[in-house]
Amino acid sequence: xxxxxxxxxxxxxxxxxxxxxxxxxxxxxxxxxxRAPKSSVxxxxxxxxxxxxxxxxxxxxxxxxxxxxxxxxxxxxxxNCEAVTLNSTQSGAIKKIKPIMTKLCFEKLQKYKQxxxxxxxxxxxIGVPNSGKSTLINNLCGVKKTITGNKAGVTRGKQWLSxxxxxxxxxxxxxxxxxxxxxxxxxxxxxxxxxxxxxxxMGELAVDFINxxxxxxxxxxxxxxxxxxxxxxxxxxxxxxxxxxxxxxxAEPDYDRTCFAIIDDFRKGKLGKICLD
Numbered sequence: 001x002x003x004x005x006x007x008x009x010x011x012x013x014x015x016x017x018x019x020x021x022x023x024x025x026x027x028x029x030x031x032x033x034x035r036a037p038k039s040s041v042x043x044x045x046x047x048x049x050x051x052x053x054x055x056x057x058x059x060x061x062x063x064x065x066x067x068x069x070x071x072x073x074x075x076x077x078x079x080n081c082e083a084v085t086l087n088s089t090q091s092g093a094i095k096k097i098k099p100i101m102t103k104l105c106f107e108k109l110q111k112y113k114q115x116x117x118x119x120x121x122x123x124x125x126i127g128v129p130n131s132g133k134s135t136l137i138n139n140l141c142g143v144k145k146t147i148t149g150n151k152a153g154v155t156r157g158k159q160w161l162s163x164x165x166x167x168x169x170x171x172x173x174x175x176x177x178x179x180x181x182x183x184x185x186x187x188x189x190x191x192x193x194x195x196x197x198x199x200x201x202m203g204e205l206a207v208d209f210i211n212x213x214x215x216x217x218x219x220x221x222x223x224x225x226x227x228x229x230x231x232x233x234x235x236x237x238x239x240x241x242x243x244x245x246x247x248x249x250x251a252e253p254d255y256d257r258t259c260f261a262i263i264d265d266f267r268k269g270k271l272g273k274i275c276l277d
Contacts, residue, residue, distance in 0.1 A: 003183060003186075004180065004183060004186035004187065004189075004190055004195060004199075004200060005179065005180055005186065006176060006195045006196055006199045007176055007177065007178050007179075010173060011173065011175045011176060012178075014172055014173040014175045015044055015048070015175060017172070018045075018048050018124065018126065018172055018175075019048050021124060021170060022048055022049065022050065022052065022124065024122060025052065025122045025123060025124045025170065026052070026053070026105050026108055026121040026122050026123065027052055027053040027054070027055065027101065027104050027105055027121070027122075027123045027124075028049050028052050028053070028054045028055070028123065028124050028125075028126060029054075029055050029057060029097075029101070029123050029124070029125045029126070029136075029169075030045070030049075030054050030055065030056045030057065030126055030127060031057045031059050031125060031126070031127035031131045031132060031133045031136055032056060032057065032058050032059065032076075032127065032131060033058075033059060033060055033127075033128070033130070033131045033132070033192050033194070034058040034059060034060045034061045034063065034064045034069060034072075034085065034275065035060060035063055035064055035191075035192050035274060035275055035276055036188040036189065036191070036192050036275070036276040036277050037058050037072045037076075037275075037277055038072075038277040039184075039185045039188040039189055039192075039276065039277055040127065040128045040131055040189065040192070040194065042126075042127075042128055042175060042176065042177055043177060044175070044177040044178075045126055045175075049126075051080070053080045053081070053104035053105060054080065054081045054082075054104075055081075055082050055083070055084070055097070055100055055101060055104060055123075056076040056077075056081065056082070056083040056084070057083075057084055057085075057086050057088075057097070057136065058072060058073065058076075058083065058084070058085045058086065059086050059087070059088050059131055059132040059135075059136060060087065060088075060131075060132055061085035061086055061087050062087040062090070062269075063269045063273060063274070064273050064274065064275045065273045065275065066085075068275045069085050069275070072275075072277070073085060080104070082100050082103070082104060084096060084097065084100060086136070088132050088135045088136040088139050089132075089135055089139075091139075093139065094136070094139040094140050097136075097140065098140070098163070098167075101123060101167055102166075105121050108121065109121065109166075118166075119166075120162070120166055120167060120168045121166060121167050121168070122160075122167070122168045122169075122170065123167055123168070123169050123170070124169075124170040124172060125137060125169055125170065125171050125172060126172050126175070127174060127175075128174055128175065128176055128189065128194045129173075129174030129175070129176065129193075129194045129195070129196075130174060130192065130193040130194050131174060131194065133171065133172075133174060134171065137161060137169055137171050140163055140169065141161055141162075141163060141169075142164070174194070176189070176194070176195070187205070187208050187209075187212070188276045188277070190205055191205070191208075191209055191212075191263065191266060191267075191276060192267065192276070193267050202256070202259045202260050202263060203255060203256065203259045205259070205263055206233075206237060206258075206259035206260075206262045206263055207233040207234075207237075207259075209262060209263060209266065210233040210236050210237070210262070211233060212276070214229060214233075217274070219272075220266075220271050220272060220274060221236065221271075223265070223270060223271045223272065224236075224239065224240045224243050224244075225239075225243060226239055226240070237253065237255060237258050237259060237262070238253045240258055240261070240262060241253035241254060241255070241257075241258040244258065244261060246258045246261065
């Protein structure tokens with residue numbers, strides 16, 4: 001596949017803004033996509049976060065097998081770090097987030113309390129595009145305060161929002177990094193929609209996804225009735241086109257429509273509970 005990379009100007013600005021704001025925050029809420037938690041870690045954030053407490057939120061957890069998620073959760077926990085799985089679209093799911101935020105900032109809260117101060121603490125919400133940051137924030141706030149969308153690049157600027165647990169949230173744009181050298185990571189980010197469709201060849205992406213299935217978990221394609229692992233990616237696409245009745249004149253497969261549908265079906269969870277990492 002053609003090398004995947006996407007780092008528009010607003011992302012470069014977002015990284016600079018985060019670096020400026022980090023001195024004003026008390027903790028970080030790091031939203032990861034549970035379908036590719038390792039790949040949705042942005043190495044550019046490491047230097048920005050420094051030693052701030054971190055709450056890793058493996059979002060879209062309903063789309064991944066729970067046993068796999070438990071292993072990932074343990075890998076993100078550590079000193080000054082907590083991790084939790086979440087489906088931020090589910091009403092009330094956010095209740096387990098707020099106590100952990102308080103726990104991570106307990107010492108600072110106690111220090112202010114002893115001095116007689118009752119102030120709001122600040123948390124910065126970060127993550128790659130389309131990880132569900134804005135949906136998470138709307139759920140935390142209990143009301144829709146940010147723009148959401150099932151595609152990359154919806155949030156463009158920073159905004160502060162107040163919670164009812166003594167915290168203020170800084171929403172930031174979904175941000176990638178200047179050069180994604182590992183193309184396996186880039187592919188997974190493209191599969192989950194963290195890289196804009198417009199900068200990716202969807203035909204090549206569908207072929208890459210099928211190859212991923214062939215080398216990792218071929219049963220993913222059983223949704224389309226594909227059982228022969230010896231079929232080439234193109235033959236599989238042709239099979240899926242027939243199953244979905246995506247045909248042109250002369251019963252020829254509509255390759256463009258079919259390739260887009262394969263990626264879209266994965267993103268919507270129709271192919272099963274899948275973790276790419």
